Amino acid sequence: MQLATEAERLEATQKHADALALLNQAIALDPLPQYRTRAGVMQNLIEAERNPTAFAQRIINEYRGGVLLRRVAAKRAEVLQVHKQNEVRDSGWKILLSTGQYKYEARYDLLTPTDTFLYVWQINLRDRSVIPLNRLSEELMK
Numbered sequence: 001m002q003l004a005t006e007a008e009r010l011e012a013t014q015k016h017a018d019a020l021a022l023l024n025q026a027i028a029l030d031p032l033p034q035y036r037t038r039a040g041v042m043q044n045l046i047e048a049e050r051n052p053t054a055f056a057q058r059i060i061n062e063y064r065g066g067v068l069l070r071r072v073a074a075k076r077a078e079v080l081q082v083h084k085q086n087e088v089r090d091s092g093w094k095i096l097l098s099t100g101q102y103k104y105e106a107r108y109d110l111l112t113p114t115d116t117f118l119y120v121w122q123i124n125l126r127d128r129s130v131i132p133l134n135r136l137s138e139e140l141m142k
Helices: 002-012 016-029 033-050 052-065 067-082 135-141
Strands: 089-097 103-111 116-124 129-132
Touching (some): 016 033, 052 067, 052 103, 052 116, 052 129
Antiparallel strands (some): 116 129
């Protein structure tokens, strides 16, 4: 369809809002799954350009209904049962730029005198995917 082709051209020139508008018109005329997928990507790119760090944090917060937030909080509570508050260093959530366009890293570190828990994920803002970057983070996602 001509609208989708024009949307692709606009995407290539970084005009994501215009591309999204054309994709929405294409969906109204012919609701094909590939149009919906492209529109979703355009919406993600628009949000990523507006405030990439906040968008990455929101992806982490919403991932599978907040499972990462809950499990990190549970691990923190577990650590605090064994150690005193002043013995535990908690970095909180850190969102950092990663390699590649539209990719960020989410980190959360818990340090105790005896254990270190370093959680790291790569977040692809384009498709909202969350990929564990170490075994500890992978286990937390299961």
